Amino acid sequence: MKWETVIGLEVHTQLATQSKIFSGSSTAFGAAPNTHASAVDIALPGVLPVLNKGAVECAIKFGLAIGATLNRVNVFDRKNYFYPDLPKGYQISQLAKPIVEGGALKIVVDGEEKTIHLTRAHMEEDAGKSLHEDFHGMTGIDLNRAGTPLLEIVSEPEMRSSAEAVAYARALHTLVTWIGICDGNMQEGSFRVDANVSVRPLGQAEFGTRREIKNLNSFRFLQQAIDYEVRWQIETLEDGGRIEQATVLFDPDSGETRMMRSKEDAHDYRYFPDPDLLPVKLGEDWIEAVRAALPELPAAMQARFQSGYGVSAYDAAVLTGSRALADYFEAVAKACGQGKLAANWVMGELSAALNKAELDIAASPVTAAQLGALIVRIQDGTLSGKLAKQVFEGLWEGAGEVDAIIDARGLRQMSDSGELEKIVDEVLAANPKSVEEFRSGKEKAFNALVGQVMKASRGKANPAQVNELLKAKLQN
Amino acid sequence: MSLSPDDVKRIARLARIEISDVEAQATQAQLNSIFDLIAAMQAVDTSGVGPMAHAQEVHQRLRDDAVTETDRHAAFQAIAPAVENGLYLVPKVIE
Numbered sequence: 001m002k003w004e005t006v007i008g009l010e011v012h013t014q015l016a017t018q019s020k021i022f023s024g025s026s027t028a029f030g031a032a033p034n035t036h037a038s039a040v041d042i043a044l045p046g047v048l049p050v051l052n053k054g055a056v057e058c059a060i061k062f063g064l065a066i067g068a069t070l071n072r073v074n075v076f077d078r079k080n081y082f083y084p085d086l087p088k089g090y091q092i093s094q095l096a097k098p099i100v101e102g103g104a105l106k107i108v109v110d111g112e113e114k115t116i117h118l119t120r121a122h123m124e125e126d127a128g129k130s131l132h133e134d135f136h137g138m139t140g141i142d143l144n145r146a147g148t149p150l151l152e153i154v155s156e157p158e159m160r161s162s163a164e165a166v167a168y169a170r171a172l173h174t175l176v177t178w179i180g181i182c183d184g185n186m187q188e189g190s191f192r193v194d195a196n197v198s199v200r201p202l203g204q205a206e207f208g209t210r211r212e213i214k215n216l217n218s219f220r221f222l223q224q225a226i227d228y229e230v231r232w233q234i235e236t237l238e239d240g241g242r243i244e245q246a247t248v249l250f251d252p253d254s255g256e257t258r259m260m261r262s263k264e265d266a267h268d269y270r271y272f273p274d275p276d277l278l279p280v281k282l283g284e285d286w287i288e289a290v291r292a293a294l295p296e297l298p299a300a301m302q303a304r305f306q307s308g309y310g311v312s313a314y315d316a317a318v319l320t321g322s323r324a325l326a327d328y329f330e331a332v333a334k335a336c337g338q339g340k341l342a343a344n345w346v347m348g349e350l351s352a353a354l355n356k357a358e359l360d361i362a363a364s365p366v367t368a369a370q371l372g373a374l375i376v377r378i379q380d381g382t383l384s385g386k387l388a389k390q391v392f393e394g395l396w397e398g399a400g401e402v403d404a405i406i407d408a409r410g411l412r413q414m415s416d417s418g419e420l421e422k423i424v425d426e427v428l429a430a431n432p433k434s435v436e437e438f439r440s441g442k443e444k445a446f447n448a449l450v451g452q453v454m455k456a457s458r459g460k461a462n463p464a465q466v467n468e469l470l471k472a473k474l475q476n
Numbered sequence: 477m478s479l480s481p482d483d484v485k486r487i488a489r490l491a492r493i494e495i496s497d498v499e500a501q502a503t504q505a506q507l508n509s510i511f512d513l514i515a516a517m518q519a520v521d522t523s524g525v526g527p528m529a530h531a532q533e534v535h536q537r538l539r540d541d542a543v544t545e546t547d548r549h550a551a552f553q554a555i556a557p558a559v560e561n562g563l564y565l566v567p568k569v570i571e
Contacts, residue, residue: 024544033562038545054541075529084566140563273529281535
């Protein structure tokens with residue numbers, strides 16, 4: 001039987017605010033335990049939450065960026081459960097009236113574009129951390145993370161493969177970092193993914209029973225966990241078994257998913273509106289001010305790169321992988337006026353060098369202005385592609401500006417045709433055999449002669465000029 | 477709608493409240509009378525009335541995003557039953 005995979009993702013993004021969602025504690029990562037946990041965060045009796053305007057603004061930005069409906073009035077609810085890293089006994093979240101509903105994100109998988117719709121995005125507070133190492137048989141609780149603002153972003157079950165799920169998660173990651181509402185640091189838990197996975201016979205309208213894989217903190221784990229889960233579900237069904245609704249955890253070491261709790265133990269959260277918080281109202285003035293301050297979004301920039309700089313759809317998608325990369329590319333393209341060549345250098349030589357040095361584009365030793373100046377020198381014939389790579393190495397080492405490196409290292413392409421002609425004549429005289437072969441119809445011999453000239457010029461001859469000159473001489 | 481004794485025990489367990497059978501019975505009667513009140517309210521015709529999350533037409537005040545709290549963990553932990561390396565210690569929980 002042919003099976004179809006159905007995936008929906010829930011992503012928890014930590015919002016990039018200075019302070020927590022309901023208290024004035026710092027959200028900085030990595031502080032000594034409980035030093036960023038105020039009376040509100042540790043839930044001392046009598047404390048009251050006061051909502052952070054910055055967290056709401058992040059949610060508005062996101063809603064606008066995905067073309068969603070912003071609920072002008074939205075409501076916080078209590079989600080009740082007991083766990084020591086949640087000292088109030090409930091998490092403040094949004095259920096019936098979330099701040100964001102609807103919206104969509106475009107993904108590209110194997111050259112095919114697909115639109116993934118979003119169900120909703122709601123604000124909530126993060127829990128603390130439980131440390132289960134041995135504290136005399138007890139558990140240690142650090143409440144620094146408790147109360148960190150989260151935006152939980154829920155997609156429709158519209159992905160049909162792990163590749164699509166990863167593409168969606170990546171597109172979402174790019175977007176939230178692009179608009180600056182999340183630092184995107186997956187190691188620190190700023191972007192955590194839960195995947196709802198089910199399978200059904202191809203053509204069946206109803207969804208199969210789903211299992212939810214919790215807390216995936218890398219794109220690789222997301223892919224591995226879904227692939228394992230899908231294989232397991234199909235094998236179970238083909239062996240005559242049934243899938244029970246459950247929550248599972250992915251173990252990166254074994255590459256397997258294992259059951260955390262079954263539906264019978266599923267939490268009964270008894271949601272109700274939080275009486276400590278009034279409904280949140282979003283004024284039109286506020287929304288319009290946020291809209292006006294939004295940067296150009298990745299999708300719009302991709303379209304502009306294609307029409308304005310003549311780069312391919314694929315290149316445009318790569319170049320808008322982050323705002324820093326997109327800004328860099330655009331600065332190079334503007335500096336040299338050669339979009340396609342700029343794209344090739346940014347995605348080729350520069351990216352390779354950055355990867356090798358494990359550097360981010362923001363830390364590139366070669367500035368956009370320098371790379372632009374280098375491309376100008378290719379364009380005006382001063383440098384061949386090969387010489388340009390040598391100049392690039394010089395720029396990377398910090399040897400100075402483009403023209404200075406060209407002069408200091410003698411990398412200027414030979415422009416004196418008299419000098420070149422002399423070399424061509426010498427090569428022809430020294431290689432009578434190749435000349436003979438070419439005249440008897442062997443095209444390959446011509447390439448050998450071009451190689452000889454290039455070698456004799458120590459790479460400084462202009463290959464196009466060499467071709468022209470050789471042809472002219474050989475036809476005489 | 478009325479609650480069974482099992483419903484009452486389940487609610488008590490979810491709220492981590494230990495109750496005896498006698499207390500459960502008394503609570504069942506009290507909760508059921510609350511349900512009667514809800515049933516009476518649900519009988520009211522509310523067509524054309526939007527749902528509301530608060531009794532008054534007021535909205536949440538917002539705070540500027542700024543760090544205003546200082547580290548007071550020593551004072552907070554002075555009254556905690558068990559503390560080590562700045563962590564609160566609780567009976568072991570493994571999910």
